[in-house]
Amino acid sequence: MKKCFGVFAALILAVIISTAPAQAQLKVQWFGQACFLITSPAGAKILIDPFGPDLGYPMPSVSPDVVLISHEHFDHNYVKTAQGNPKIIHGLDPATQDWNVVDEKVKDVHIYGVGVYHFEKESDSKRGKDMVMVLELPGMRVAHVGDLGRPLTLEQVKKIGAVDVLLVPVGSVYTIDASGADRVIKQLNPKIIFPMHYKTQALKLGLDPLDKFIAEKKNVTTVTGNEYLIDKLPAKQQIIVLDYK
Numbered sequence: 001m002k003k004c005f006g007v008f009a010a011l012i013l014a015v016i017i018s019t020a021p022a023q024a025q026l027k028v029q030w031f032g033q034a035c036f037l038i039t040s041p042a043g044a045k046i047l048i049d050p051f052g053p054d055l056g057y058p059m060p061s062v063s064p065d066v067v068l069i070s071h072e073h074f075d076h077n078y079v080k081t082a083q084g085n086p087k088i089i090h091g092l093d094p095a096t097q098d099w100n101v102v103d104e105k106v107k108d109v110h111i112y113g114v115g116v117y118h119f120e121k122e123s124d125s126k127r128g129k130d131m132v133m134v135l136e137l138p139g140m141r142v143a144h145v146g147d148l149g150r151p152l153t154l155e156q157v158k159k160i161g162a163v164d165v166l167l168v169p170v171g172s173v174y175t176i177d178a179s180g181a182d183r184v185i186k187q188l189n190p191k192i193i194f195p196m197h198y199k200t201q202a203l204k205l206g207l208d209p210l211d212k213f214i215a216e217k218k219n220v221t222t223v224t225g226n227e228y229l230i231d232k233l234p235a236k237q238q239i240i241v242l243d244y245k
Contacts, residue, residue: 070146091131
C-alpha cells in the first residue's frame with residue numbers, strides 16, 4: 001500500500017512539474033537611440049525615451065502601461081509613439097526643466113528617478129539636466145541613464161543603488177563617450193550592459209559608432225533582432241548588442 005501511494009505521489013508530482021508555467025522573464029527591446037521597451041515578468045510594459053519621426057529610425061508600434069522621459073529633447077520625449085492611454089512620467093518638469101520626483105509602482109515594478117546632468121561640466125549648462133530612471137523588480141534592478149553627460153558622483157551612485165542591468169549611452173557628442181561609459185560601468189558594476197545612443201546606418205545625428213565602445217572587449221554578445229530575454233543574471237559581466245530592426 002505504501003509503495004503504491006509512493007508511486008502515485010511521484011506521478012502527481014511529475015504532472016505538476018510538466019504543466020507548471022515557465023519561469024517569468026524580463027524582456028528588453030531596443031528601437032534605436034535611447035528608446036527601449038521593458039516588459040516585466042508580471043507583464044508591465046514600460047517605454048523609455050521614445051524618439052520623434054525625424055531621427056531616422058523606424059517608428060515603433062507599442063502600447064505601454066507607462067512612458068518614461070529622462071529629459072525633454074526631441075529624440076527622447078516623443079510620447080505620441082505610445083498607443084493607448086499610458087501614464088506619462090517626466091524626469092524633468094517641462095516648464096522649469098528642473099528634476100521631478102519620480103516614485104511610482106506599476107504591477108511588479110517600482111520606478112524611481114535620480115537627477116544627473118546632461119553636460120560634461122557644471123559651467124556648461126546649455127544641455128540642461130537628465131534623470132536616471134531605475135526599475136526595481138523582484139531580484140533585479142534596471143537603470144536607464146538617459147543622456148548622461150559625465151560620470152556619476154558617489155551620492156548619485158548611492159541613490160541609484162545596486163544595478164543588475166544598465167542601459168548606457170556610448171556615442172559621445174551629446175553624452176558620455178566610450179571611455180565615459182566604461183567609467184560609469186565601473187561605478188555601477190552591472191551584470192548586463194545594453195549600449196545605446198550611438199551612430200547606426202539609420203541615425204541622422206552624428207555620433208560615434210559602437211566600435212569605439214566594444215573594441216577589444218571580449219564579453220560582447222551581438223543579437224540578431226531587437227529583443228533579449230533575461231531569466232537569470234550571468235555569472236560574469238556581459239555586453240548585449242541589439243539590432244534596432
